Amino acid sequence: MTPPKIAFETRLKEAACETGALLSRLLSDTPLADEIARPAHLMAAMRHGSLNGGKRLRPFLVRESTALLGGPAEAASRVGAALECMHCYSLIHDDLPAMDDDDLRRGQPTVHKAFDEATAILAGDSLLTYAFDIIAAPETALADRLKTELVLALARAAGPGGMAGGQALDLAAENHAPDEDGIMMLQAMKTGALIRFGCESGAIIADASREHRDRLRAFGHKIGLAFQLADDLLDVTSDAATLGKAAGKDAARGKGTLVALHGTEWAEERLEVLTAEAVDLLSPYGEKALVLQEAARFIAGRDS
Template sequence: MTSQSPLFRKRLKSNAENVEAALAGLLSGEVRAGEIARPERLLAAIRHGVLNGGKRLRPFLVIESAALFGDAFAPAALRIGAALECVHCYSLVHDDLPAMDDDDLRRGQPTVHVAFDEAAAILAGDSLLTLAFETIAAPETALSDRIKTELVLSLARAAGIGGMAGGQALDLAAEKMAPDEAGIVTLQAMKTGALIRFACEAGAIIADADGATRARLRRYGETVGLAFQLADDLLDLTADAETMGKATGKDAARGKGTLVALKGQEWAERRLGELVDEAQALLAPFGERSAILVEAARFIANRRS
């Protein structure tokens, strides 16, 4: 396992703290213009599902991809990262429901429907999804309307029918009929990879970069998204619930196909190394500015929780 540089660890920690603070601000009890009230119990359920630690990897990728283009984009990138984390947390709250993956533990604590109830968990997820797009559109996000529209469009497509939500539908179907290799790749690219791809491309959108640059960061996002899922499948096979902060071994128990189950642990570890190399090659045109994102690819591939 490759150790991370002190600078990378510092950036990961400071970004996570900044995102946590931004999320806490978005989820305060303060009633915004256009709102009528913020129900106390609903807000508590949302905060339970969001303000519970975590690496905040997706916002980190937004912030660091935007940093390729200069420090001026940092405030907007933080808000877009927080919006993306709202979508991610909504998906976790809903995926944990009995009708979906039926999980009782998330990040080492009871899931929202266990700590509150199923109705609260559904409404918490609904609220987080809408809050994400509100955050992008809000005047506090210092971007042009054109750039905001691009971000809304890209995130909606990454999160919706043809992205994360569609991937969850395929994942549920996989419990009844295990997909072939191509089906597994499609499922994982949608359920897990789409939001990670958006996170990396978002930096280029925020900076209004040209089409080729945007495509390069999108491809980097696809590459590290695949690495994330491969590492996750390995951890599901080898890690314990205490380390992961959630149940492990569930994919195998439900008969769901994964690339690790299909091709083996040795293949997966070799493929992770190849994906890190591909990610580094994609970032080469950015030179030294991409050092943190290169390390991010290694971090994703070698993570242990």
Template structure:
């Protein structure tokens, strides 16, 4: 397993660097056709909330899912950048005083602290809108039908029945802790929906049919569960310096998590099971699946 993990780490690092470069280009001061102006302060707030490092895991999953299924890497890169815009918008808004009220993100001040609340709200709004622009733009060289499928899938993953709805459930959980089924639903929406989309998007970009799309959706759901479970475990075991953000906040706010319900030892065992289940789902793709299988184990074993 040493070889695949080393290759995985190399690919993840290269993908993160390429995504950062692409996002920097997309968030330049140059107007696109149809735009009137790009206000300097708003653009700076968007860049602050987006160009700040990170593993860029979601774009990586798009790229590797597409690569496994024979998709075009340049189209996959733009889809990954669009997804990262949605993810960064969600972080900017989640950090606001009306939401999670956080001061630090990825080791630097959150957007509303570095700028102000209005700029943070508008930066998030603009990133969310821009994501669909990136997919629909002629530079994303895919047939219109695939673009439509991507826009629909991303909208469903991001909105009322996905990430935004999950954030609403998360806020409600501060007042009344959900039961186990409620926690699973909340996490599948708030965190899992975008990870699921990342994997399915690769199949869509590659022009694959329902069977491959469903298999990649199922894979994404497994790693989405693992990602949030690992996050909840880290919230009680890692320090803020390692995480680049405040830790221990879920317990302080009385939010229910599966780790709180069943303990750290159970969580570690469950993470190992989820990683293996995810890996088994794509084993039929043979050697082409090795990097994604390594990603599943990385998500389950991550320390930050």
């Protein structure tokens, strides 16, 4: 039997390659049915913001959670690509001067630097909209009822009560530092919500029971908290060359984080607890869950 860590690393790389190839096809300059035209400059900016590497962790979570419950792999690939479009839109907008004002993303110029601010806004808008197109399209071979559930779940995860709302709280935190509960809510919304969707969507795609959906949702919540905590830890302990983006920006902007509140030792201990809780949630699935359990350990221990 392949060790879980090696199996995870292999599956993560495969998912990244396949997601990148699918996104490349989806983001071609050729218009789809009922589209009038695809401006080349806009499409180039969209590709710059989404085909620039990255681990493709969120599509991986969609694929693996779907496989765990025996759902269709092709539909999972398309839903994963839709989720990655949503994630990349958020990064493009997050990097804008009016938001976090970053010049570097995944080791290369951010979209507003490589193009311009207006194009970056439109590229983000287009990726956001296209995410729902990909799910709803006939090529995503799922029952309409399941597509509706996916669209609703993604909208709730990405909208004012999820990622976008979390970004609003994050900007406000620069002027009024939140307490611990406020930080946890902010992070569960800004970062955790899309990761949670990545796990929960597998149960929807597989048309699984509410019990399975709730369990994967809880798993996604735990690893989402761990992801952001690890990110905050890296912001303190790593450098721009390793991260592929600026380091130390949270402290420079006065943003409240759990690491700033409690220190690095507490954060490392908390990551261990979150990982153990996430792994335990999937224990009823036995060996079928080993890769996802290893994903939880990777998220907590990553170095970039």
